[in-house]
Amino acid sequence: MVTPGERQLARVVRQYDDDYLNDDYLDMYSGSFGFQVPLERAFACIHERLDIEFDFINQKARNGASGHFNAENSRRLIHLIDEVDELRRALAKVGQSMTVAPEYQRVLDGAATWLVDSGGSPIPEGLTPIVVEKYDAVFGLADASIEIADRSTAALTLVGEGSYAIVHKFTDPNYGITFARKKLKQAADGRDLARFRREFEVMKGLDFPYILDVYRHDDADNAYVMEYCGSTLEEYVKRRNNQGQFGFQARRRIALQFLYGLNYLHWNDICHRDLSMRNVLLRVFAEGAVTVKLSDFGLAKPSGSEFTKTETEIRGTFVDPALDTFKDYKQVNDIYAVGFVLSYLFKGSDTCFPRALRSETSSRNARTQTRRGGISRLWTSRRRSKPSTETGSERWCDSCGLSPPLAGLVHGPRRSMILPLLAPCVRGFRF
Numbered sequence: 001m002v003t004p005g006e007r008q009l010a011r012v013v014r015q016y017d018d019d020y021l022n023d024d025y026l027d028m029y030s031g032s033f034g035f036q037v038p039l040e041r042a043f044a045c046i047h048e049r050l051d052i053e054f055d056f057i058n059q060k061a062r063n064g065a066s067g068h069f070n071a072e073n074s075r076r077l078i079h080l081i082d083e084v085d086e087l088r089r090a091l092a093k094v095g096q097s098m099t100v101a102p103e104y105q106r107v108l109d110g111a112a113t114w115l116v117d118s119g120g121s122p123i124p125e126g127l128t129p130i131v132v133e134k135y136d137a138v139f140g141l142a143d144a145s146i147e148i149a150d151r152s153t154a155a156l157t158l159v160g161e162g163s164y165a166i167v168h169k170f171t172d173p174n175y176g177i178t179f180a181r182k183k184l185k186q187a188a189d190g191r192d193l194a195r196f197r198r199e200f201e202v203m204k205g206l207d208f209p210y211i212l213d214v215y216r217h218d219d220a221d222n223a224y225v226m227e228y229c230g231s232t233l234e235e236y237v238k239r240r241n242n243q244g245q246f247g248f249q250a251r252r253r254i255a256l257q258f259l260y261g262l263n264y265l266h267w268n269d270i271c272h273r274d275l276s277m278r279n280v281l282l283r284v285f286a287e288g289a290v291t292v293k294l295s296d297f298g299l300a301k302p303s304g305s306e307f308t309k310t311e312t313e314i315r316g317t318f319v320d321p322a323l324d325t326f327k328d329y330k331q332v333n334d335i336y337a338v339g340f341v342l343s344y345l346f347k348g349s350d351t352c353f354p355r356a357l358r359s360e361t362s363s364r365n366a367r368t369q370t371r372r373g374g375i376s377r378l379w380t381s382r383r384r385s386k387p388s389t390e391t392g393s394e395r396w397c398d399s400c401g402l403s404p405p406l407a408g409l410v411h412g413p414r415r416s417m418i419l420p421l422l423a424p425c426v427r428g429f430r431f
Contacts, residue, residue, distance in 0.1 A: 005093030210261030257292035269303030
């Protein structure tokens with residue numbers, strides 16, 4: 001028997017049946033929710049229309065500047081926000097929670113403070129750039145709450161979503177402490193399940209101030225509870241880039257914590273294999289102090305692990321071009337990614353990254369060698385031959401053999417201050 005809530009949801013999603021929709025957006029949601037095809041179409045329609053308005057906001061107010069958002073666009077965005085709220089309420093009545101990607105939720109939450117329905121709207125300073133997601137879903141369904149050990153429940157709020165897991169935060173009602181919960185997606189296969197469990201076990205065996213803590217794994221729910229951090233390194237730097245107090249010394253303190261954390265992993269014979277600005281988290285305290293936490297160990301490889309198949313496609317955000325196969329990954333290959341993370345931290349921009357790496361993809365070639373040990377023993381030798389197709393800023397430095405972001409730092413105007421910080425990473429190179 002159809003419930004009143006189900007009838008309301010059907011009416012809400014039916015309004016999108018005749019809307020024009022780009023097939024690329026529909027493909028992002030196809031098959032995501034079983035047989036709920038009308039809901040997939042509704043999500044895709046709203047997603048596409050939001051992207052159009054967000055793109056226009058980015059054009060009208062570039063790089064954090066203020067600007068003017070046209071009247072008709074303002075009315076369309078106001079209507080879209082109303083549609084999201086209506087769909088969220090309808091889903092709640094059938095016991096489902098609608099999730100929205102954090103970047104989109106940020107813009108939607110703040111819109112009420114500046115959007116007006118006539119005469120156009122003043123785009124506030126700092127709103128842009130909005131990261132527009134045109135290749136992955138930004139809407140989804142998730143659990144509405146989590147059961148605490150004493151049988152009490154806590155509401156879940158979406159924090160982020162990856163290829164095979166989704167992360168929510170919740171506040172324990174007994175202690176008032178906020179935690180994060182990472183849950184495997186239902187569509188994940190057996191290998192993803194094994195990787196997910198292995199990620200928890202690796203992190204559970206680590207005990208260091210700059211490594212994210214994990215607490216409890218729920219086998220029945222394929223989820224685990226972990227420490228909550230309020231920001232990624234990417235988000236933190238983006239918000240503070242133009243603030244006077246976020247100078248070299250503040251960035252240096254963050255860099256040191258990041259390197260200490262990685263050094264701890266390497267001395268424990270663990271390669272992270274997916275270092276990026278999004279996998280470095282920061283706990284921000286009331287007075288502005290921050291603690292770095294390395295996270296997302298889904299691709300991490302402890303010494304002796306045979307989990308990675310010999311022919312497995314190389315994965316990760318910043319992939320060392322000298323790597324032939326993912327199974328051959330060594331500590332030295334982590335240092336390639338370190339360069340990009342530190343470059344972004346100190347420069348506040350990814351414009352110096354090779355074009356392919358700005359889109360989080362890369363190629364592979366050549367072979368590298370390393371010696372076992374912590375960061376202080378890395379980079380003692382590297383074969384620097386690169387493909388002839390690499391040109392300009394995408395070439396490795398001819399004078400020292402470093403990847404472009406590390407070379408840019410050690411040869412830059414702050415060389416005397418940055419080189420001692422990076423010395424453990426680049427020992428054995430020519431300067």
